[in-house]
Amino acid sequence: MKTIGVHHYGIIVRNLWKAADFYLKAFNMKVIFESDWEGEHLLFVGNDEWKIELIQQKENQDDGAHTAFQIESMEDMIHRLQNKGILTLEGPFLLNNGWKTVFYELPEGGWIEFIEP
Numbered sequence: 001m002k003t004i005g006v007h008h009y010g011i012i013v014r015n016l017w018k019a020a021d022f023y024l025k026a027f028n029m030k031v032i033f034e035s036d037w038e039g040e041h042l043l044f045v046g047n048d049e050w051k052i053e054l055i056q057q058k059e060n061q062d063d064g065a066h067t068a069f070q071i072e073s074m075e076d077m078i079h080r081l082q083n084k085g086i087l088t089l090e091g092p093f094l095l096n097n098g099w100k101t102v103f104y105e106l107p108e109g110g111w112i113e114f115i116e117p
Contacts, residue, residue, distance in 0.1 A: 007115040008044065009094035016043050016056040023052055033097050046083050057081035068113035074100040 023045045032044040032051060041056045049065035053068070058060050071077050074092055081087075081104065089111055091102035100116040 004070040007068040010053040010066040074116040
């Protein structure tokens with residue numbers, strides 16, 4: 001099982017498209033993927049080097065800031081972490097763009113995400 005690298009950084013924003021406009025202009029990014037997910041409106045923007053997930057919540061739910069690591073195999077990652085006593089917080093899920101995703105709670109608070117594109 002290989003972790004390929006950071007897939008994206010998640011950022012909570014108040015106005016999704018106002019925030020997106022900044023990243024699109026400042027970093028020459030493009031819109032990659034947009035979706036509604038469990039009470040949040042998500043917009044992925046990126047360029048050839050990196051991606052950002054902009055998260056607009058319907059209500060103030062939690063911080064939501066996170067790092068997502070890109071992996072080769074979701075099954076291998078889940079199995080490896082289960083063998084170490086680390087259980088999923090949410091997922092795995094299959095997103096409507098074909099990505100597989102799973103979330104884990106961090107011991108000191110917060111969470112991380114793994115993505116298999």
